[in-house]
Amino acid sequence: MTASPDRYCPDDGTRVPTGSLAWCCPVCAGPLDLDFxxxxxxxxxxxxRVGSLWRYAESLPLHDPSVSLGEGRTPLVALREGISAKLDFLMPTLSFKDRGAVLLAELALRLGPRRVVADSSGNAGTSIAAYCARARLPCTVHVPRGTSAKKLEQITAHGARVEVVPGDREATAGVARGAADEPGTFYASRVHNPYFLHGTKTYVHELWEDMGGRLPDVLVVPVGNGTLLLGASLAVEELYAAGLIGRRPALYAVQAAAVAPLAAAWQEGADDLLQGAPAGPTLAEGIAVPRPPRARQILRAVRASGGTFLTVTEDQIRHAQRDLAARGLYVESTGVACWAAVREHDAFRGEGARTAVVPLCGAGLKTGMAPAPASAPETD
Incomplete structure (x- = not known):
């Protein structure tokens, strides 16, 4: 572990040694970044090279993995002219979260904690449970009440203990953070631990390889806690700094209109979240995050890329899920949010349309089909 990079707080510069089980900045309690x-x-x-995300060894902060399940190298398929989808629901646990979870489990194995804890609305918890099973690490996953029964079944099947919290995702995270402060505990936080972001960034490295050393005009990504977007931003900067791409793609961040705190801040030109942003129920449970801890980083990354924020309604999500299923792709309701945003957006239609890739992040079997839309489906 001595050769691995230290973590540091991007706000106050406080450094946390690699071998520490500390999960946040000891000064401000904020998320950490990696000096890498x-x-x-x-x-x-x-x-x-190996047919998994570990083929990008030079770009990863850990080497010689022992807990890999062959994650990564998911297919890229065309949806319509200029728009492709990356099928990240074809991961070992049927979710893109495997990209980050394998890095967290590998790090935990090397640190040797007494136990691992995580919080999740389902997919991240499933990934952490699976990779902890692979690493033979005891694991507890805290989930909010109302989490999909199918996801709970998958978590427990991997041998993890499930703790149901009578509250929303923020309340669940609070309980997990309390447990994380107990001695000998590794908090597998996809938000606070930067190793997760360095796993998700392989999504873009794969796109770059599959597209022959280039990237599309736009990377469209769903944003709740922003782990895929921030990972994408890391990869773009790495490739650009190395001279491996000649331009940076724009980042288009997608949120459900019912829970869109970052989109609301963006519309006001703010650098951080606004107070009192409304939040309601949404089919896109995986991105229903009212107060993402890395909000300032997310807004900054989108702004620096020349990107923007898009929101989608519940009916647009329903239509998009059915449209993808009709194309042979059965994706959960959170995972269709980006296609819901792109399929009607003027920037991706007609003469001069921008090219884009959307991630399909989770399998439909995890949640089932959303109820039928209230209105007739749009034509594409």
Whole structure:
């Protein structure tokens, strides 16, 4: 572990040694970043490497993994002219969260904690449970009341203990953080621990490789806690700094209109969340996060990329899920949010339309089909 990079607080610079089980900044309790700016390998050197995200070894803060389940290298398929989808629901646990969970489990295994705790509305908890099972680490996952029964079944099948919290995602995170402060506990936080972001960034490294050393005009990503967006931003900067891409794609962040605190801040030109942003029920439970801890970083990353925020209604989510299913892709309601945003957006239609990739992040079997839309489906 001595060769691995330290973590640090992006707000006050406080450093946390690699071997520490501390999960947040000891001064401000904020999320941590990793003191790590790698140089990715050139495209031609990737031929013949392992068929998982570990093929990008130069870009990862951990090497020689022992808990891998072959995650990564998911297919890229066309949806319509200029728009493709990356099928990240074809991961070992049927969710893109495997990209970050494998890094957290690998780190935990090397630190040797007494137990691992996590909080999740379902997919991240499933991933952490699976990779902790692979690493033979005892694991407890805290979930909010109302979490999909299918996701709870998947978590417990991997041997993890489930703790149901009588509250929303924020209340669940609070309970998990309290448990994380107990001695000998590794908090597998996809939000506070930067190793998770360095796992999700492989999504963009794979796009870059599959597109022959380039990226689309726009990367469209769903945003709740922003782990995929921030990982994408890391990868873009790494590839650009290494001279492996000539321009940076714009980041389009998608939120459900019912829970859109970042989109609301964006519309006001704010650098942080606004007070009292409304939140209601949404089919996109995986991105229903009223107060993401990395809000300032997310807003800054989207702004620096020349991107924007898009919101989708519940009926748009329903229509998009059915549209993808009709194309042969059965995706959970959170995972269709980006397609719901793109399929009607003027920027991706007609002459001069921008090219884009949308992630399909979770399998439909995790939640089932959303109720039928109230209105007739749009034509595409």
């Amino acid at each position: 700016m790698p140089t990715p390998a050139p495209l031609k050197s990737l031929a013949g």
